[in-house]
Amino acid sequence: MWKDHFQPDRSKREVFQKFFDGAIESKGALVVIERSSGRVIGASGYRKYDGADREVEIGFTFLAREYWGGAYNGELKKLMLDYAFQFVDRVVFIVSETNIRSQKALYRIGARCVGKKELLEPDGSILPCLMFGIDAPRVRRGTSTPIRIRPAGADDASVVWRIMRATFAEYQDRLTPPSGALTETVEDVRKVMASGGALLAYVDDVAVGAARYQIRSDHLYAERVGVVPDHRRRGVSAALMTALEDVARKAGLPEIRLGVRASLPSNLRHYENLGYRAFESSPHPRGPDWVIWLRKQV
Numbered sequence: 001m002w003k004d005h006f007q008p009d010r011s012k013r014e015v016f017q018k019f020f021d022g023a024i025e026s027k028g029a030l031v032v033i034e035r036s037s038g039r040v041i042g043a044s045g046y047r048k049y050d051g052a053d054r055e056v057e058i059g060f061t062f063l064a065r066e067y068w069g070g071a072y073n074g075e076l077k078k079l080m081l082d083y084a085f086q087f088v089d090r091v092v093f094i095v096s097e098t099n100i101r102s103q104k105a106l107y108r109i110g111a112r113c114v115g116k117k118e119l120l121e122p123d124g125s126i127l128p129c130l131m132f133g134i135d136a137p138r139v140r141r142g143t144s145t146p147i148r149i150r151p152a153g154a155d156d157a158s159v160v161w162r163i164m165r166a167t168f169a170e171y172q173d174r175l176t177p178p179s180g181a182l183t184e185t186v187e188d189v190r191k192v193m194a195s196g197g198a199l200l201a202y203v204d205d206v207a208v209g210a211a212r213y214q215i216r217s218d219h220l221y222a223e224r225v226g227v228v229p230d231h232r233r234r235g236v237s238a239a240l241m242t243a244l245e246d247v248a249r250k251a252g253l254p255e256i257r258l259g260v261r262a263s264l265p266s267n268l269r270h271y272e273n274l275g276y277r278a279f280e281s282s283p284h285p286r287g288p289d290w291v292i293w294l295r296k297q298v
Helices: 011-025 070-083 101-110 154-171 186-195 236-250 266-274
Strands: 027-032 041-051 055-063 092-095 112-121 126-135 148-149 195-203 206-215 220-227 257-260 277-283 290-297
Touching: 011 027, 011 041, 027 070, 027 277, 041 070, 070 092, 070 101, 070 290, 092 112, 101 126, 154 206, 154 220, 154 266, 186 206, 186 290, 195 236, 206 236, 206 266, 220 236, 236 257, 257 266, 266 277, 266 290
Parallel strands: 055 092, 220 257
Antiparallel strands: 027 041, 041 055, 092 126, 112 126, 148 195, 195 206, 206 220, 257 290, 277 290
């Protein structure tokens, strides 16, 4: 069972005991029972619940060897996903890059690879992993209507400005230095859009999200991506970023880049979950904060 696992000696009692104890301490461990026989056939569990980002990880799933390849894993994951989506908007899975069997199983249940992650092993070594994600069905996330994205024109500058103000208002008196978004005027937004572009996101024909971008020589630079508070956690930001990736591809650009304040770790996690990875950091030009620069190949 464990030969493809990153810890292949987990079949040893003393090694498994440490894993088992950690699972119990997490308070998210589950036992898998075959209903027809009442036999315990495996285990799984929830890990790293993040209430702020409405996200949870499903980890350490395993089944007895004779239950591989059938409907058991799919049924188990469906039960766990249905339960999790009552409380979160996304479920993630972390799988070793060498565990091809588990990766194929995740693709079969509709997961998609959203990035890479490195795990620190107990012995200090680094384990390269892939991060998979499944988003909650939109009807469960508060909207049964699709998200529509369209390019913003010069006449839409006031709409983009309004959404930006509503999005960044929560950072008033919270960030040092203050966000420049709160001092921009409609005319400022119009000038920036003229030198690049912007997208608007609609739900029920109401503009609820916006993103601006600049075309650079070797990448598309995304900025001022925001969603009004009443429509967050519904996939609008992810839809905007997907649309920006399409803009980059059509422009023949290999990647998207953006900057995130180090003092806003939830924003950093959001973009990491969408497959963006940090490649450098720099001091904020106007104060004591730092900017984490992220990019994603498109």
